Amino acid sequence: MAVNSPLPVATDLKPVAGIEIGFAEAGIKKPNRKDVLVLTLAPTATVSGVFTMNRFCAAPVQIAKAHLAAVRDGAKPIRALMVNTGNANAGTGAVGLALANESCAALAGLLGCEAGQILPFSTGVILEPLPVGKIVAALPQAVADQRADSWFNAAEAIMTTDTQPKAASRMVDIAGHSVTMSGISKGAGMIKPNMATMLGFLAFDAKVAQPVLDALVKHAADRSFNCITIDGDTSTNDSFMLIATGAGTLVVDSVDTPEYAALAAAVTELSLFLAQSIVRDGEGATKFITITVEGGKDVEECRKVAYSIGHSPLVKTAFFASDPNLGRILCAIGYAGVDDLDVDKLNLYLDDVWVAKDGGRNPDYKEEDGQRVMSQSEITVRVKLARGAAEATVYTCDLSHEYVTINADYRS
Amino acid sequence: MAVNSPLPVATDLKPVAGIEIGFAEAGIKKPNRKDVLVLTLAPTATVSGVFTMNRFCAAPVQIAKAHLAAVRDGAKPIRALMVNTGNANAGTGAVGLALANESCAALAGLLGCEAGQILPFSTGVILEPLPVGKIVAALPQAVADQRADSWFNAAEAIMTTDTQPKAASRMVDIAGHSVTMSGISKGAGMIKPNMATMLGFLAFDAKVAQPVLDALVKHAADRSFNCITIDGDTSTNDSFMLIATGAGTLVVDSVDTPEYAALAAAVTELSLFLAQSIVRDGEGATKFITITVEGGKDVEECRKVAYSIGHSPLVKTAFFASDPNLGRILCAIGYAGVDDLDVDKLNLYLDDVWVAKDGGRNPDYKEEDGQRVMSQSEITVRVKLARGAAEATVYTCDLSHEYVTINADYRS
Incomplete structure (x- = not known):
């Protein structure tokens, strides 16, 4: 199930010069399923990323951060990214670090580079040992099959409880240079990214x-992956990686250029699409909810209020039921932690329907108007705090029976 | 459904000298249901309370706080408490305040006292106008039927989505004086009290x-009602009221006396029972979970970690499924917001089973041991942070299909 299921999946994913993709079926958790992905990069490529703030960040996250830091300090550039599903290699202590390093070394051996030039990523069950033997055994196949046009396979290879692959391409013209970008994402539960x-x-x-x-x-993460939530659980393995292969003609050396601004806008747009695709495919999701909070003193308090609404199980079940029980939204605003909030100035809208006026029920609000909007599969909640000029938007989904079913059965 | 359903309900509730109870069927939301409760107090009584921290606190909460403050400033003592279900009178602005005051005035007229001597309480749907006419019409019946032995009826009259009334009595001997105490509570969803x-x-x-x-x-609230969570939603109407009728022989004039200590222990024990009863009857609850976090630098960070575990939908669905997917607990600890947490020193136990040792999977941990504990209806999660000497305990329940059903259907 997904919002407006099936989601449109781009079938015209474009190869990006300077990057090749291979995958394999390692049988990590289940047989006959793509579960290992390798992306190899041109020597001209630069790589950057943002990672989970979870203190129990997974072993591969720790290693990827260290390898990227080493590159910034002058070490050899990143040659490949390696992803496995079926096991998160998180909550695994020193043993987990050793196993992740072992997988990096194995891939480095195949590619003729150093282990420090590999970025590892894992997703799946936490607290279980990484079956590194299966991964190492599958890597030669993933390397042998490298192709530039395997983006759709890549999107499939990183799926866990996702019902559909998430991927898109864009071609943009920046200062006369044609830039091709392709991206993939995965995730459907344990989604409240913080970085x-x-x-x-x-x-x-x-x-x-x-x-x-x-x-x-x-810039892109703060406007996309850091604005979504499904269940408020910040994963141990969250990673968003940006790869500039350097194989095209556009060169961007400074953030103070029109080229940077145009590139940032394009990358952010595609990032937001990939992030929203995760919400639309949220575990058990039947509705896609945009929560916009305006008139805050700062962005932080707007985000607090938006996440308080987006995390409330009562609000989320009301969306699932298409029930305009909108007092639950006021309640969630009230406990968001904005201590000096003057509720008498607060206004709440559901799409075009003015629900709460100056902290109370809008006298002109009619239940059938609320009902009409709640019945839609895409809904915007707009809160006006009347405290300042800051605003923030968060994307989330509803909470359904299916969410409980998926997460009560996940390991079986 | 409730944990270990049906819950034991005390049938030997004891009258408390100096307090009389009346109820009525006002038909606020549904007919033929006790939905108005009146407790009248002896002139010797003192009353104190703690209330929700939600900024959208309901009209009756605002009025009850004001009336209690006036008593502290020398106004006439509280004569009665009045409760209605079926409507929270929250998110109702100035109109809601006027309607709550109208109900206070009506009861004061019947009792021959001032409106300021009445404490009003409401629970039910938010953002809908209080049907004050129905309440005012029902008050004479509630006043006419006042009896000292109606505690069980009182517990029933304040139920909403509760499946069972929650009430208990205790008789304790303090310094040679016999003290009788009775208490009631209600609540099954929108439960993460903060005060x-x-x-x-x-x-x-x-x-x-x-x-x-x-x-x-x-003292009692901090050790009972402020240590529970069902869904993390802090209600607009939370109130816990303590009434000392003054009709018995024990007199407590100072907190620095053995009598105070004994009374505090007894009141706290009964408060904890009433608070835990709410969790056991949590919406859709099938399991009662005690989360103890030890070794924190301060109580606040222990509570942060405990609530992070207790609010995680992934942890709660794993409990529902009896699935020892315990990495989800580590994940929730990791994003609890203890920024300098050293996960390599962290240990996790499930009842007597040592699950995570020094931040990783305990080599001696066996899945079947975790499975055994997860299959129980009462489970203790114990986290050792190894940072200091503080500790905190939070009580919660699992997240089941039934929770979604109840909250998707609540208003229908």
Whole structure:
């Protein structure tokens, strides 16, 4: 199930010059399923990423961060990214780090580079040992099958409880240069990214200096993967990686250029599409909810209010039921932690319907108007705080029986 | 459904000298259902309470707080408490305040006192106008039927989505004085009290000075109603009221006495029973979970970690499924917001089973041991942070299909 299921899946995914993709069926959790992905990069590529803030961040996250930091300090550039599903290699302590390093070394051996030039990513069950033997055995196949046009396979290879692959391509013209970008993402539960999503990879063929790419990935993540929530659970493995292969003609050396601004806009748009695709395919989701909070003193308090609404099980079940029980939204605003909030100035809209006026029920509000909007599969909640000029938007989904079923059965 | 359903309901509820109870069927939301409750107090009584921290606190909460404050400033003592179900009178602005005051005035007229001597309480749907006419019409019946032994009826009259009434009595001997205490509570969803529960009323027949009672209610709430969560939604109407009728022989004038200590222990024990009863009857609950976090730097961070576990939909669905998918607990600890947490020192136990050792899977942990504990209806999660000497305990329940069903259907 997904909102407006089936979701449109792009079938015209475009190869990005400077990046090749291979995959394999390692049988990590289940047989006959793509579960290992390898992306190899041109020597000209730069890579940057944002990662989970979870203190129990997974072993591969720790290693990927260390390898990226080493590159910034002058080590050899990243040659490949490696992803496995079926096991998160999180909550696994020193043993988990050793196993992740072992998989990096195995891939480095196949590619003739150093282990430090590999970025590992894992997603799946936490607290179970990584079956590194299966992964190492599958890597030669993934490397042998490398192709530039395997983006759809890549999107499939990183799926877990996702019902559909998530991928899209864009071609944009920036200052006379044609830039091709393709991206994939995965994730359907344990989604409340704080620095990134479960997994997202976005590549394009411009040449971008490392500090510029570092700024760009943060810019895009803050406006996409960091604005979504499904169940409020910030995963141990969230990673969003941006790859500039350097194989095209556009060169961006500074953030203070029109080229950077145009590239940032395009990358952010595609990132937002990939992030919203995760919400639309949220575990058990039947509705896609946009929550916009305006008039806050700062963005932080707007996000607090938006997440408070987006995480409330009572609000989410009301959306599932198409029930305009909208007092639950006021309640969630009230406990969002904005201590000096003056509720008498607060206004609440559901799409075009003015529900609460100056902190109370709008005298002109009619239940049937609320009912009409709640029955839609895409709904916008708009809150006006009347405290300042800041605003923030968060994307989420409803909470259905299917969510409980999926998560009560996940390991079986 | 409730944990270990049906819950034991005390049938030997004891009258508390100095308090009389009446109820009525006002038909606020449904006919033929007790939905109005009146508790009248002896002139010797003192009353104190703790209330929701939700900024959208309901009209009756605002009025009850104001009336209690006036008493502390020398106004006439509280004569009666009045409760209605079926409508929360929250998110109702100035109109809601006027309607709540109207109901206070009506009851005051019947009792021959001032409106300021009445404390109003409401619970039910938010954002809908209070049908004050129905309440006012029902009050004479509630006043006419006042009896000392109607505690069970009182517990029934405040139920909403509760499947069972929640009530208990205790008789304790303090310094040679026999003290009788009876209490009731209600609530099954929108439960993450921050200063109190949905509704809890506890009365006893000792004579207690106002400042002492103010300290006592906070002491008891912090160790009971403020340690539970069902869905993380802090209600607009949470109130926990403590009533010392003054009709018995025990007098407590200071917190620095053995009598206060004994009374505080007894009141806290009964409060905890009433609070835990709410969790056991949590919407759709099939399991009762105790989460104890030890070794924190302060109580606040222990509570953060405990609530992070207790609110995680993924942890709660794993409990529902009896699935020892315990990495989800580590994940929730990791995003609890303890920024300098050293996960390599963390240990996790499920009852007597040592699951995670020094941040990773305990090599001696066996899946079947975790499975055995997860299959129980009462489970203790114990986290050792190894950062200090503070600890905290939170009580919660699982997240089941039934929760979604109840909250998707609540208003229909």
